[in-house]
Amino acid sequence: MPSKARPASPPPFEPPARVLLGPGPSDVHPRVREAMAKPLVGHLDPVFVALMDETQELLRYVFQTENRLTLAISGTGSAGMETAVVNLIEPGDRMLVCVNGVFGGRMVDVAERAGADVVAIERPYGEAFDPDEIRQALKARPAKVVGIVQAETSTGVWQPLEEIAQIAHEHGALILADAVTALAGVPLEVDEWSIDAVYSGTQKCLSCPPGLAPVTFGPRALEALMARKTKVQSWYFDLTMIQRYWGSDRFYHHTAPISMNYALREALVLVAKEGLEARHARHALCGRALQAGLSALNLDLATQEGRRLPQLTCARIPDGIDDLAVRKRLLADWGIEIGGGLGPWKGKVWRVGLMGHGARQPNVTLFLSALGTCLRDLGLSIGVDQAVAAANDVFAQEAEPAVV
């Protein structure tokens, strides 16, 4: 007889209504949630195998690549980072990591644990790297891999990649890009830009619940993988084995998260239905409208001009305003979640995400109205209606964003 007493059986969980406008997870399209709730099939069922094939083809579209090794790792975005790093790096390999936020910093930690000789170059929070910095660093100390973040979730920086990929290749290095917040939000041309390895997450601009990490490895990355002298240090993330399950072998590796794969497939179908170009335009428009509205509220944008992501905006918290008090009220009174700052930006910025299904005009105006009201109630002299009008003006100047 069990020695530890049986706990009470609470009723089914009923989440409160939320509008997820933080740095992710983003609001999930109802079709994706419905897909996730379908009855299970086995992970080797022919029907599931066909779904995996379909998912791979859809992922190739979203990544804009023909890479055969394109699949979803059974973990969240950080599992994608670890997968990419531990498969490319062998102990002693040098890796140049570009750090201008939390996720570049995380890549350093992951690479060091994989035994890499890490060279980190840094930029302050909110700034992008100049290609020349990467050139200088590689000239000084050649590396096997250059790791860089396309969309820094902690700072809202949009890092151009094309020229840096070229520089990496000129110096005999592979380029590994973090596209967790980037994928399907801003253009990412894996093949055209010659990005060797990319990882992402499902819970940002794909608008799928967190739980899977899309990754793609191109020919040079695959070659490095196949030329390894040591086993990949992680069994769970070993792409040499995982690709045999996703490939024509269908060799059992681990039990795939069936329901999450249903969800991802559906989320990707929605991306294909909308079209990448339209989706990027929708994110760009919503981001522009939000940023216009925030400026009308007299909030400063914390990210370097010209390098601001549309899907994640960092606004400085006005002097004298309590970060947590505002976020708590947004959550309690409007059901709106936004993110606080991380690292040196803790308590200093708000991070507002308009990602995937969440990147819609009503969310922009709801948020500006809610935040404006909060700030006005805290004594700031602010024109809430003007801020909403500024955002709506941006929308009015463009064709209506597609409603998915």
Next chain:
Amino acid sequence: MPSKARPASPPPFEPPARVLLGPGPSDVHPRVREAMAKPLVGHLDPVFVALMDETQELLRYVFQTENRLTLAISGTGSAGMETAVVNLIEPGDRMLVCVNGVFGGRMVDVAERAGADVVAIERPYGEAFDPDEIRQALKARPAKVVGIVQAETSTGVWQPLEEIAQIAHEHGALILADAVTALAGVPLEVDEWSIDAVYSGTQKCLSCPPGLAPVTFGPRALEALMARKTKVQSWYFDLTMIQRYWGSDRFYHHTAPISMNYALREALVLVAKEGLEARHARHALCGRALQAGLSALNLDLATQEGRRLPQLTCARIPDGIDDLAVRKRLLADWGIEIGGGLGPWKGKVWRVGLMGHGARQPNVTLFLSALGTCLRDLGLSIGVDQAVAAANDVFAQEAEPAVV
């Protein structure tokens, strides 16, 4: 403009009706699927934090432990294995691994990648270890950790753990148990048996979709974790950081798979509602009925007598019968999925799971009737009705199993 063409947008995925009677995933209770489809909240939302606390308390009940460090890793069962191993092992530590099937073998691989000095002792497929074998092995070569599988998913062996845990402790070793297929199917008394570390998966007797790995670390395992001289080699699976997110700090580590955690919480509520004792009894009864029915079909059970799991039965495939042909017909004509053999048992056994929500009388009789019909159609002289009757007799001798 994207260079790779937009793929067609297929209609929503509609899985065919399946009865999942393989080695997992098992059929998921409708309440769990409904929970999974609820709208998302953020991973730092107070409502989600409360759900995590509730989940931990429910997991402690299912594991029968007071261990504070009891939580769900954001990956499948194999991620649980890797988590347990990489947190306990530092390069050079010796680990004794008991191998009598695929999952013991996998533990060797994972431990070697973590830099362990692995000593493997082996038993043929289908046999359990005798505690004395572990005593001899530890006498010969003391180890930091003994790894052993309570319910070998590849062979249906039910390994008693209590005495082995005692022996490990007498020799100064920690005991790490794989309870992927065991948890909530057969008794597991983590505290009473002094098991130091345990990992499991959600898709077996918890009847939750795959995607999370419950783990628990007791005081001795925690002490070993805190006494490490090196960082855990995996960032994603580093319990020193993960416990700060699940603990009162709520320190952000990675974005938890929200929907999967909804599902797990609901699956655990169902276990608590039924009660562990009743749930074990239900699995025991269904297993006994199935095994009686298989014997009536003249099939030999492949697992050592007295060490057979009720929730996973391995039956020898009769001479001259084509493994794949039978499994394909079961799937096509009845929608029933069972598992084939692995390793030396490939093509030689079928693995039939009656796990969680799947462990019900109608599934037992449906399966016996379907398999009997297949075999009779292939020319075996078999009494299908007698097999069903043999199973039903077992049920009739007991009180009706609870319907969850």
